[in-house]
Amino acid sequence: MASPKKLATAAGVCFLITHVTSIGGLALYGPVLNNTDYVAGRGADTRVLLGALFEVVLAIAIVGTAFTLFPVARRHSEGLAVGYVGLRTLEAAVITVGIVSLLAVVTLRQHPPQGADPASLLTTDRALVAVHDWTFLLGPDFICGANTTVVAYLMYRSQLVPRVIALLGLIGGPLIFASAIAELFGLYQQLSGVGALTAIPVFAWELALAIWLITRGFKPPAGASDATAPSPAGRERS
Numbered sequence: 001m002a003s004p005k006k007l008a009t010a011a012g013v014c015f016l017i018t019h020v021t022s023i024g025g026l027a028l029y030g031p032v033l034n035n036t037d038y039v040a041g042r043g044a045d046t047r048v049l050l051g052a053l054f055e056v057v058l059a060i061a062i063v064g065t066a067f068t069l070f071p072v073a074r075r076h077s078e079g080l081a082v083g084y085v086g087l088r089t090l091e092a093a094v095i096t097v098g099i100v101s102l103l104a105v106v107t108l109r110q111h112p113p114q115g116a117d118p119a120s121l122l123t124t125d126r127a128l129v130a131v132h133d134w135t136f137l138l139g140p141d142f143i144c145g146a147n148t149t150v151v152a153y154l155m156y157r158s159q160l161v162p163r164v165i166a167l168l169g170l171i172g173g174p175l176i177f178a179s180a181i182a183e184l185f186g187l188y189q190q191l192s193g194v195g196a197l198t199a200i201p202v203f204a205w206e207l208a209l210a211i212w213l214i215t216r217g218f219k220p221p222a223g224a225s226d227a228t229a230p231s232p233a234g235r236e237r238s
Contacts, residue, residue, distance in 0.1 A: 005217045007068050012213030014064035015206050021061065022140070025054035032105055032129065039109045039125035040118055048106055055099045059092035069151065072218055076158035080150055087147035091139045098135035101128045137180055137190055145177030148202055155209075160218045165208045172201030 002010075028051030031044040066088035073081035105128045112121055152169025155161050179198035188194045 002071075004072050007072055008213040008217040011065055011068035012210040014061045014068060015210035015213070017061040018058055018065065019203075019206065019210075021054040021058035025051045025058060027051075028054060029102060029132075032102055033132070036126065037122055039105055039112075039121050041109075043106070043109050045106050045110065048102060052099050052103055055095060059095050059099075062088050062092040062095070066147075072160065073151070073154055073158070076160070077154055080154040084147055084151045084154070087143055087150060091143040091147060094135050094139035094143060098132040098139070101131040101135070104128050133190075137183060141176055141180035141183065141190070144202065145173045145175075145180060147173075148176070148205065149173030152205065161209060161212050162219070165205065165212060168201055168205035168208060172199075172203075172205045176202050 028047050030047075032038045032048050035041065066085040070081050070085055073084065105125055108121060108124060108128075148169050150173075152166050152173055156163055156166035156170060175198050179195060182188060183190045183195060
């Protein structure tokens with residue numbers, strides 16, 4: 001097994017990759033998400049395909065965060081560590097469904113069925129975009145809120161990272177989950193100002209965690225620095 005320092009660095013890098021690819025993917029998807037007649041127009045297929053590539057990397061990096069943390073986290077709570085791997089894998093799977101839905105829109109625009117009614121194509125276009133929008137709520141909000149809470153609690157209890165960092169996750173995870181419930185019932189839009197504000201603690205948690213893991217690694221257990229020091233009796237005998 002790789003050393004804890006290497007695992008910490010790999011996990012931190014994966015977290016940073018998720019930040020870059022999630023923001024980049026959403027920005028690149030703009031034309032297909034915001035254009036109600038995308039399938040019937042000229043389109044911006046290359047941009048959408050690049051956004052899909054970003055999200056493929058995002059899904060891989062999400063799973064990577066769980067598998068790089070698992071070997072160290074399991075020493076403190078195997079149940080929580082396994083739960084985090086499962087939830088992160090589920091989050092990546094939901095995101096992948098959203099990728100497929102937008103790729104299907106590109107296929108419809110490039111190769112519409114022969115004799116297809118334009119109105120039907122537009123309806124299908126919006127239906128596929130709606131699938132993506134729902135996966136965006138389920139994955140990055142509901143499931144992310146759950147897995148953030150799980151791993152932040154594990155980090156807080158084990159003190160693998162400073163507790164102030166873990167507290168960001170313990171605040172951000174439940175907050176974004178509660179925000180997802182509000183969005184589900186239409187109290188406000190996911191990409192609204194309120195929705196963005198509720199995502200800040202999770203964003204800060206992942207960024208702070210990534211920087212700490214890359215620069216400092218996991219904190220040693222309390223008293224570990226003294227474990228190898230010779231005892232007073234040993235010094236007297238020497």
